[in-house]
Amino acid sequence: MRDFHLPGRSAVYATNGMAATSHPLAAKVAIQMLEAGGNAVDAAIAGAVLLGICEPQMTGIGGDCFVLLTPPGEDRVVALNGSGRAPAGIDADALRAKGPVVAPYSVDAVTIPGAVDAFCRLSKDWGKLGIKAALAPAIHYAEAGVPVAPRVASDWAQGAGNLSGRARDLFLLNGEVPQPGQMFRAPGQAKVLREVAMEGRAGFYEGAVAEDMIKSLNALGGTHTLDDFANVGCEYTDPISGGYGGLELCEHPPNGQGATAILLLNILKHFDIAGMDPWGAERAHIEAEATKLAYDARNRFIADPDHTTRADYMMAPETAAKLTALIDPQKAMPAAAPLTESVHKDTIYITVVDKDRMCVSLIYSVFHSFGSGIASDEYGVLFQNRGAGFTLEKGHPNEVGGGKRPMHTIIPGLLKRDGKPYMPFGVMGGAYQSTGHARFVSNLTDFGLSPQEAMDAPRLFADGDRLNVENGYADSVKAALRDLGHKLQTPETAIGGSQAIMIHDDGVLEAGSDPRKDGCALGY
Numbered sequence: 001m002r003d004f005h006l007p008g009r010s011a012v013y014a015t016n017g018m019a020a021t022s023h024p025l026a027a028k029v030a031i032q033m034l035e036a037g038g039n040a041v042d043a044a045i046a047g048a049v050l051l052g053i054c055e056p057q058m059t060g061i062g063g064d065c066f067v068l069l070t071p072p073g074e075d076r077v078v079a080l081n082g083s084g085r086a087p088a089g090i091d092a093d094a095l096r097a098k099g100p101v102v103a104p105y106s107v108d109a110v111t112i113p114g115a116v117d118a119f120c121r122l123s124k125d126w127g128k129l130g131i132k133a134a135l136a137p138a139i140h141y142a143e144a145g146v147p148v149a150p151r152v153a154s155d156w157a158q159g160a161g162n163l164s165g166r167a168r169d170l171f172l173l174n175g176e177v178p179q180p181g182q183m184f185r186a187p188g189q190a191k192v193l194r195e196v197a198m199e200g201r202a203g204f205y206e207g208a209v210a211e212d213m214i215k216s217l218n219a220l221g222g223t224h225t226l227d228d229f230a231n232v233g234c235e236y237t238d239p240i241s242g243g244y245g246g247l248e249l250c251e252h253p254p255n256g257q258g259a260t261a262i263l264l265l266n267i268l269k270h271f272d273i274a275g276m277d278p279w280g281a282e283r284a285h286i287e288a289e290a291t292k293l294a295y296d297a298r299n300r301f302i303a304d305p306d307h308t309t310r311a312d313y314m315m316a317p318e319t320a321a322k323l324t325a326l327i328d329p330q331k332a333m334p335a336a337a338p339l340t341e342s343v344h345k346d347t348i349y350i351t352v353v354d355k356d357r358m359c360v361s362l363i364y365s366v367f368h369s370f371g372s373g374i375a376s377d378e379y380g381v382l383f384q385n386r387g388a389g390f391t392l393e394k395g396h397p398n399e400v401g402g403g404k405r406p407m408h409t410i411i412p413g414l415l416k417r418d419g420k421p422y423m424p425f426g427v428m429g430g431a432y433q434s435t436g437h438a439r440f441v442s443n444l445t446d447f448g449l450s451p452q453e454a455m456d457a458p459r460l461f462a463d464g465d466r467l468n469v470e471n472g473y474a475d476s477v478k479a480a481l482r483d484l485g486h487k488l489q490t491p492e493t494a495i496g497g498s499q500a501i502m503i504h505d506d507g508v509l510e511a512g513s514d515p516r517k518d519g520c521a522l523g524y
Contacts, residue, residue: 002453011452011510014523018509020499021047021350022428022519023054025146029137030352031522038133040354041069041126044362045119045134049193051348051364053142053186055152056171056382057159059348061192061204062213062375063366063384065115066252067122068239068414070421072356077250077414077421081305081405082118082234084111086387088402089223095392095400102388102400105162105373107220109385111406113204115364118234120201126358132197139197142190145183149518153180154493159369166216167375167382188380205229209379216376217383237305241416242266242315245445248416249437254308258411259315260298260434264290265441266320267327274446279458279473281480282329288462288486289333291435293323295462298434303397304405332485335465347410347433349426353501353509361412361424413437415444422503423451428517429496432461436496451500452512459495462486470495 002008012018017040019030030047034040044067052060065082095108102109123131148156157177168175170186178184195203203209210229217224239250242262249265251258267290276283297319301310313319326333347365365384366372372385389406391398398407409431415423427436436459443454458472467486469478478488497517502510511521 008456009452009512009515011450011512012521012523014509015507016524017352017354018501018511018521018523019043019047019350019352020501020511020513020519020521021051022348022497022499022517023051023149024518024520025054025141026050026350027520027522030350031524033129033134034354035524036129038129039127039356040352040358040360041122042129042134043352043354044350044360045123045127046137047350047352048348048362048364049119049135049138050141051350053138053184053189054146054149055348056184056186057152057155057369058366059364060366060371060382061116061189062113062371062381063115063364064113064386064408064410065118065362065364066256066408066410066412067118068250068252068361068412068424069126070359070414072358075420077239079237079239079252080118080122080234081237081252082114083255083405083408084114084232084386085403085405086111086390086400087222087224087228089225090400090402092392092400101392102390104368104385104388105164107217107222107372107374109387110217110222110224110372110374110383111386112224112228112232113384114232114234116196116204117201117232120196121234131200135193135197139190139193142186142193145185147181148178148184150180151518153178155369158492162368162370162373164373165375166377166380167370167373170375170380171370171382186380188378192379192381205232209381212378213376213381216374220374240311240315244269244441246417247422247441247445249441250414250416252411254302254305254311254407255405256408256411257298257302257434259302259311260294261411261437262315263297263320264294264434264438266315266317267294267324268438268442270321270324273442278443278447279477281477281484284460284473284477284481285329285332285484285486286327287435287439288460288467289327291462292333292335293326294434301397302407307397307404309397330484347428347430349412349428349497349499351424351426351499351501353424353503357421357503359414359421359424361414361426363410363412363426365410409433411437415441423500425451425498425500427496427498431463432496435461436498440498450512451502451510455498455500455512455514461495468495
């Protein structure tokens, strides 16, 4: 139990239903959907799409999503891959002629948005109220506006330089970054959502909205076509999983980086993490070294599922044992091979559990802050830049190619205990997410922390040749890490964010929401 003399958050308890996400308005709307007779899928869609208005630098209908869900009364986990593909006409050789990487804020980085198709499919297959009802709150707030929240305003200021052309008109207020409390409206996106509400996925991937997106992209040199948009189709996949401390961690298979979290936990099993100071240098060092090794494997192997052949190798216990032998407890190793994507931290996550104990774990992003920084001319759809997650290395599984899906950093998580759904959760923070999943699970199991305590705790992340360390670590710990050879830096903002909902044996729901974000957990 936390010390009530100190700042902190209490866990939220409820019995009928629960939602947790990074903006209070989205959490409220999700609960309203449940109270109106909707289920966890209806609520998650409503909250997620609204987050594109509340946190437009993080997500939006021009992005991708991944979903894990458990059907009511069942123990199985269903995975839905809502990530889009590169346009069929993209040319790797032409991109190599431009530079060593896919330019992140260019039309070359814009992959076809997959989230809207996934939301429509989820609603049809699993929802109760229909897509029109699920989109109604976002349509209302896109027109009426939402006050900009404090963390959102901070992120907005950091990412505003990525905006270009029409996007600057849409996402700046009289040319300036909005301040906390100022109203943000997106009437063009309201029109798009109305089309989807009435026509389903065709309202986005065909007709006037699709034509606007294609015309806008082509004007910048993009190869995107009507066929690219019309052919978008999300896919159900089988989750992958690994065990740690009595829990089973369920993750998305590639092209998400979930296998990296499983590998990380398999490495940590070789150390007595529970016997270490949870916020001391020893644990921090081991986690940083394991991260370097796991992410090096990720960068070699994770790609479009049609091109990934080594995921099983990544998750094999023998692989973890070999990598563990490379860790020197007294010395930091060099950085992993360069990441395939530029540093970013821009994602939203929402989790919902309803009265029938259907669980939804949903993550949704435009990749970098404000994605590509490019918006469509008429409707103002902000395009993601997931193509920056490709590599230009010839022959690499994740080499850019027409119709391919890039390696993705966004991963929803779901924990099982004794074979039953126990806790849908997510940790935002771009590339950090695999490390975040592993640390969250370790905090729960090795140190017995509650979900809220596990996400309140300080974080660090070995990213490239730097070890990002939050201010929550003591100066003495930072000094010890420097003595081990780590190059420390304080991240510009806190590392990521997170939400989780625990299902107790007696049916009571317990939720936590990360104080690093503006959001909260709500129940009824």
